Amino acid sequence: MTRLNRRQFHQSLLASAAAASLPTFASAEATPILNARVSSARLAPAKYPETRIWGYDGLTPGPVLRARQGERMTLLFRNDLPQASSVHWHGIRIENAMDGVAGMTQSAVEPGADFLYDFALPDAGTYWYHPHNRTYEQMARGLYGALIVDEATGAPEVDLDEVLLLDDWRLTDEAQIAEGFGNMRDWSHGGRIGNWITVNGDGAWARDVPRHSRMRLRLINTANARIFSLDTKGLEGWVLALDGMPLEAPQPLGDLVLAPAQRADLIVDVIADEGEEAFLVSVESDGGYAIAAFPVGGAVRQERLAEPTALPPNPVPALGDLGTARHAELRMEGGAMGGMRGAMMGGQMTDMRDMAAQGKVWAFNGMADMGDTPLIDASRGETVRITMTNDTAWPHGMHLHGHHFRQIAADGTLGPMRDTVLMTRGETVEIAFVADNPGDWLLHCHMLEHSAGGMMTWLRVS
Structure with missing residues (x-):
């Protein structure tokens, strides 16, 4: 760590937009409404105009939806955007019809229309929601x-x-969201990377805390394509859960990498002295920069609390015999410097030039976008293994809908349950899960420009 300078990270812009909360759904007398609409947010200092954004209830981030494990969530999504949209409940193992994938599990909700989402919440944890129609643009707008x-x-x-x-x-220099969402350089390289980082819509997010206070920090990477490498200063603690799923035992907090869509639940104690600041730090190529600050005043207790115990496990079925599991292979191809000359599109072989003209520059197993045949057709309750190889020059965050999986290491040991795995250039990863949730489910790269550019396939659980 070479420096911590919050003002120099982005020299011209500050942001201030806080997440709000809705009441617990089980106690609501009427069905809550989640309204997607055009709005504005103060993403720059007062000398700049407010930024036009798209937000749930006009906010970015949208309201924090909160309920208790075992309850149902029921809300009416109302679309007042100029585009069709939908809501995907990322990481929640819910009924297929509620997954929110436009064109697959439901029709896109047209402007002026609404859709009722109603589903059970089997798992405790940190999850999030976002559109699944023109996701690369709608999420980039907030x-x-x-x-x-x-x-x-x-x-x-x-x-x-x-x-x-x-x-x-x-x-832009006018503090407006830059257009160019179909920029082929973004799509064929690392995705749309921004020039301004926020926490809860705030470029100088801070929370006053006393010394020796204990916090649960629920971190969610909502960026289109940026991989966050995180560190802390003045905080010490443990990782308790990844992608919503509790670890079997708390792990000491060190460097933490979050790909787009990944989450981490941390328990941290404030060890900075009174009058100092603790930080959540984004580690960049030229040093570390504080993206969230915790000014320390007073002390809540004289000594730190004892080490936390593991969170209660969620009711995810245990893996069956991996030796007899149904198996599939997935090869990622394409992109800049990838060497792919073409792929199947619309039932015919298409060269790279014609693919790019249609906005497609990536493929799975030689096919851009989803075909008519699933990668795997599994019976309910069957254990499934997928070996994925990143034969491209870029990292990819692979996300499976409707399930959580474990990564199988080369020595056969199993990693923690996740719904998104980061794969680096040339890496091969094997995952395994129990196909216990009926329906057709997406498997795609959560670098959103990569997904839109062809990196998606699907599984069927029947």
């Missing part, structure tokens, strides 16, 4: 929010439970 499912029992003892949504924005 359309996303947190979905928190509190533990029915066994929640950890903390002084503060804070949700932190990490994002980057591509802003």
